[in-house]
Amino acid sequence: MNTMLEARDLTKRFVKTLDLAGKIAQKLGASVREEVVHAVDHVDFSIDPGEVVGLVGESGCGKSTVGRMVAGILPPTEGKILFKGADVAGMDAADSKTAALQIQMIFQDPFASLNPRMRVQDIIGEAPIIHGIIKRAETAAYVEDIMLRVGLDPDYRRRYPHQFSGGQRQRIGIARALAVKPEFLVCDEAIAALDVSIQAQVLNIFIGLREDLSLTYLFISHDLGVVQHISDRVIIMYLGRIIEIAPTEELFKSPNHPYTKALLNEVPRLDARRRDFAPVAGEIPSPIDPPSGCHFHPRCPHATERCRNEVPLLKAVAPGRISACHLNDTH
Amino acid sequence: MTSARSTLQVEGLETYFFTKAGVVKAVDGVSFAVGRGEVMGLVGESGCGKSVTGFSIMGLVDPPGRIVGGQVLFNGENLVTASEEHMRALRGSRIAMIFQDPMMTLNPVLRIDTQMIETIRAHERIDRASARQRARDALGQVGIPSPDERLRAYPHQFSGGMRQRVAIAIALLNKPDLIIADEPTTALDVTIQGQILYEAQKLCRELGMALIWITHDLAVVAGLADKISVMYAGKVVEQGLVDDVLDHPVHPYTVGLIGSVPSHNPRGQPLAQIPGMTPSLLNLPPGCAFRTRCSRASGICEQEPRLSEPRSGHKVRCFHPCLEGHA
Numbered sequence: 001m002n003t004m005l006e007a008r009d010l011t012k013r014f015v016k017t018l019d020l021a022g023k024i025a026q027k028l029g030a031s032v033r034e035e036v037v038h039a040v041d042h043v044d045f046s047i048d049p050g051e052v053v054g055l056v057g058e059s060g061c062g063k064s065t066v067g068r069m070v071a072g073i074l075p076p077t078e079g080k081i082l083f084k085g086a087d088v089a090g091m092d093a094a095d096s097k098t099a100a101l102q103i104q105m106i107f108q109d110p111f112a113s114l115n116p117r118m119r120v121q122d123i124i125g126e127a128p129i130i131h132g133i134i135k136r137a138e139t140a141a142y143v144e145d146i147m148l149r150v151g152l153d154p155d156y157r158r159r160y161p162h163q164f165s166g167g168q169r170q171r172i173g174i175a176r177a178l179a180v181k182p183e184f185l186v187c188d189e190a191i192a193a194l195d196v197s198i199q200a201q202v203l204n205i206f207i208g209l210r211e212d213l214s215l216t217y218l219f220i221s222h223d224l225g226v227v228q229h230i231s232d233r234v235i236i237m238y239l240g241r242i243i244e245i246a247p248t249e250e251l252f253k254s255p256n257h258p259y260t261k262a263l264l265n266e267v268p269r270l271d272a273r274r275r276d277f278a279p280v281a282g283e284i285p286s287p288i289d290p291p292s293g294c295h296f297h298p299r300c301p302h303a304t305e306r307c308r309n310e311v312p313l314l315k316a317v318a319p320g321r322i323s324a325c326h327l328n329d330t331h
Numbered sequence: 332m333t334s335a336r337s338t339l340q341v342e343g344l345e346t347y348f349f350t351k352a353g354v355v356k357a358v359d360g361v362s363f364a365v366g367r368g369e370v371m372g373l374v375g376e377s378g379c380g381k382s383v384t385g386f387s388i389m390g391l392v393d394p395p396g397r398i399v400g401g402q403v404l405f406n407g408e409n410l411v412t413a414s415e416e417h418m419r420a421l422r423g424s425r426i427a428m429i430f431q432d433p434m435m436t437l438n439p440v441l442r443i444d445t446q447m448i449e450t451i452r453a454h455e456r457i458d459r460a461s462a463r464q465r466a467r468d469a470l471g472q473v474g475i476p477s478p479d480e481r482l483r484a485y486p487h488q489f490s491g492g493m494r495q496r497v498a499i500a501i502a503l504l505n506k507p508d509l510i511i512a513d514e515p516t517t518a519l520d521v522t523i524q525g526q527i528l529y530e531a532q533k534l535c536r537e538l539g540m541a542l543i544w545i546t547h548d549l550a551v552v553a554g555l556a557d558k559i560s561v562m563y564a565g566k567v568v569e570q571g572l573v574d575d576v577l578d579h580p581v582h583p584y585t586v587g588l589i590g591s592v593p594s595h596n597p598r599g600q601p602l603a604q605i606p607g608m609t610p611s612l613l614n615l616p617p618g619c620a621f622r623t624r625c626s627r628a629s630g631i632c633e634q635e636p637r638l639s640e641p642r643s644g645h646k647v648r649c650f651h652p653c654l655e656g657h658a
Contacts, residue, residue: 058520165608195376195609196547200591200602207601222521225550229593229602248598266525268550270577270592275554277529280522283490 002085004184004216005070005103006046009079012039012065037287039065041240042079044314049183052210052217054231054248056224056263060287061237064188067220071105071186083184101131104177108189110169114161120147120172121157128179142179149212150175150205167198174205178213188220199226206230224267228252236260239287239295242314246321256323259296294326302327337364337404338508338541339388344401346380346387355612357383357396359565362638365509368539370532372552372573374588375562376609381545384562385511388543389428390418406508424454427502431514433494436501437486443470443497444482450504469500473530492523499530506538513545528555549588553577561585564610564620567638571645581641581652583625619649627651 016035018026026032040062047053057063068074070081072088081088083099091099107113114123124146125139134142144154150171161169170190177185187206191199207230209215221227227234227248234251236244236259244257255261262280282299285291291298297307304326312324346358357380365371375381386392388403390410403410405426410418422428430436438446447466448459457465463482470478473496486494495515502510512531516524532555535542546552552559552573559576561569561584569582580586590603607624619636622628631650638648 058522167608196549196588197376197591197605198608200593200604201606203593204601204604207599223593224521225592225594229598263521266521267594268524268528268548268554269594270550270553270589272554273573273577277525277532277554279525279529281526283492283523284520 002049003046003082004049004051004084005218006082006085007066007070007079008044008082010040010043010066010069010076010081011078012062012069012074013037013077014039035288038240038290039287040069040076043237043240043242045235045242045245047184047216047218049216050210050214051233052219052231054227054234055218055220055237056222056227056234057237058222058263058284060239060284062240062287063220063222063237066237067105067186067188067218070218071103072100073105097131101180102182103184103186104180104182105186105188106170106173106177106190108192110166110173110193111161113173114169114176116161119158119160120152120164123161123172124157124175124179127176128181131180133180146175146179149178149209151201165198167194167201170194170202171205174202174209178209182215184216184218186218186220189222190219191226192221192223203230224263225269236263239285239290241295241324243296243325244321244323245314246318246323250318250321256317256321256328257296257325258300258302258327260323262299294324337366338369338406339543340364340402340404341384341388342402342404344384344387344403345399346383346392346396347399348396350395350613353614356565356615357612358387360401361560361562361565361567362401363560363567363570365541365543367508367541368535369558370535370542370544370556372556372559373543373545373562374547374549374552374559376547378609378612379562380565380612381562382513385428385513385543385545388511389422389426390415391422391428420454423450423507424505425507426509426511427505427507429495429498429502429510429512429515431517433491433498434486436498437494439486441485442482443484443486447482447501447504450501454505465504466500469503470497472503472534473497473500474526475500492519492526495519495527496530499527499534503534503538507540509541509543511543511545514547515544516551517546517548524551531555549577549592550594561588564615565612566620566648567646568621568648569646570638571642575642575645579642579645581645581647581654582621582649583627583651583653584621586653587624627653 014037018034022032055063069076088099121143125143128134129136143157147154152171191202219230231248234248235242238259244260255264280299293309294307294312297303306326312326314322314324317323317328342362344358344361348355348357361384373381387398398411444466448462451462451465467478467482475481475496516527544552544555556573558572560567563584569576569585580589587605605624610620618633622632636648636650638646640646641652641654
């Protein structure tokens with residue numbers, strides 16, 4: 001089967017190297033070590049053409065790092081990313097450029113991701129000219145077409161980013177990504193910074209674009225409500241590892257992993273009135289010094305001795321569903 | 332609403348900002364009441380005036396802003412006309428506020444115990460040892476593990492969720508009658524937000540405090556609040572018990588907001604969005620501020636709609652409330 005994108009054994013470690021003082025201290029016998037953050041820890045997943053995959057997790061779980069590696073902004077420490085079956089790292093220059101154009105990213109902060117000194121028409125029109133997608137003379141018409149597609153008034157094309165509201169800026173970011181005719185969009189918390197009514201507008205743009213341009217999405221978000229709405233399949237991450245992958249409806253109906261259950265339980269919902277909150281105890285551990293065995297065991301109500309010692313593997317729990325929990329072995 | 336028993340009653344509050352570009356009516360005639368042990372959700376999008384309402388109650392509006400009208404009755408006493416000295420005595424003791432960013436409350440260069448003991452001793456003549464004991468108890472109350480050790484820590488040694496707990500503990504120190512919480516969980520992760528909501532709910536039930544929970548997230552107040560006030564462009568547009576407002580919203584804006592919540596819609600379908608964007612409060616045109624985004628707007632909406640009460644205890648500021656289908 002043809003997959004759009006596949007991550008195999010994808011790993012990213014960030015190492016904080018010792019400075020001079022640290023190195024001297026180490027020579028003198030002090031217990032100073034390089035700090036290694038296991039941001040993404042041997043992650044495998046695949047995305048089919050036309051599919052919307054939600055990637056969910058709390059801060060520090062590595063979801064943004066996965067997104068950045070997929071988008072080609074960060075090189076993986078280990079493992080590889082296959083785009084349409086070909087290893088992105090092993091491509092020749094021409095193929096690698098094509099792949100880079102076809103995978104575009106939309107960022108969280110619409111205030112930080114646009115060049116404040118460029119006019120909207122240049123922000124949107126620059127890349128397609130450079131990559132030879134359009135001729136310079138066609139820019140105005142091309143930019144106008146894309147602006148209309150994301151619900152921006154083309155009359156504003158000579159304005160600067162600071163003259164727009166947050167929701168409009170996010171539309172500019174989407175327009176910029178669309179301008180190079182991508183097939184695959186990585187949306188990293190793309191609507192998290194927006195007001196509720198504006199969130200709905202931007203989410204509708206994503207839904208509309210998917211139908212019109214048959215795009216594939218990796219939709220990264222901490223907001224389960226948003227992910228539930230837009231995704232076909234959901235990947236749940238905790239502290240650098242994938243702990244569960246399932247089709248959206250099944251995941252929200254019957255979550256398998258205890259962390260997924262806890263997460264779904266905590267999501268505020270409109271129809272849950274004056275409820276009794278029963279939160280998961282404890283904090284998200286630091287990825288510098290993650291717990292042994294299953295990363296979730298210090299917070300898990302069902303943790304056993306085995307969970308403390310042995311890393312659970314992702315195993316099939318139902319057709320199309322995998323989960324990494326030792327509890328599944330006992331049944 | 333029962334005015335006699337209300338801890339806080341806000342009547343026609345008006346807070347304007349006199350800027351060079353013009354007058355910004357950030358809070359324009361807001362009224363509500365919160366009683367003992369009651370939680371009110373104050374909901375709205377950025378710039379609707381919900382935070383300024385909180386600051387006005389606390390008497391913390393800085394120039395060019397000024398409270399130009401209305402009353403803030405706290406246990407029957409009008410805080411708008413109270414002296415700065417009196418307000419200072421009330422703040423941190425009878426009324427406390429929790430902010431979105433706990434570092435707004437915490438001093439980064441002082442240990443937690445110093446800050447907590449200071450807060451107690453600013454309002455009460457009590458020796459350091461007893462104050463310390465009370466600080467310790469407050470930390471335990473909000474679920475901070477090993478409070479004795481954590482008292483000696485600095486704010487940067489806490490995680491975001493823990494810092495917010497410390498901020499809540501400080502707000503609780505003098506057992507206030509009213510707590511104003513301004514988006515306290517917005518910056519937190521879902522499981523940590525759940526923990527904070529759990530603590531807030533427990534404290535309200537146990538200590539009988541009145542709580543105003545300011546947020547943009549309807550789903551958060553759905554689980555926590557007893558009643559809701561929805562603000563738009565400086566005015567309360569809808570107000571009532573949580574079930575009435577969320578199950579039978581009557582203002583087109585509230586209807587739109589609820590329609591915009593993704594989990595309320597069938598998967599993959601476009602959301603019922605509100606067109607346009609929140610208006611600038613500077614020189615708002617007369618009439619209903621929502622009319623340019625509203626599908627029900629007509630000529631009469633260019634006049635100022637009054638707060639009406641189509642159902643008992645459920646108020647709305649609209650000429651064309653959505654009352655069909657359920658009377």
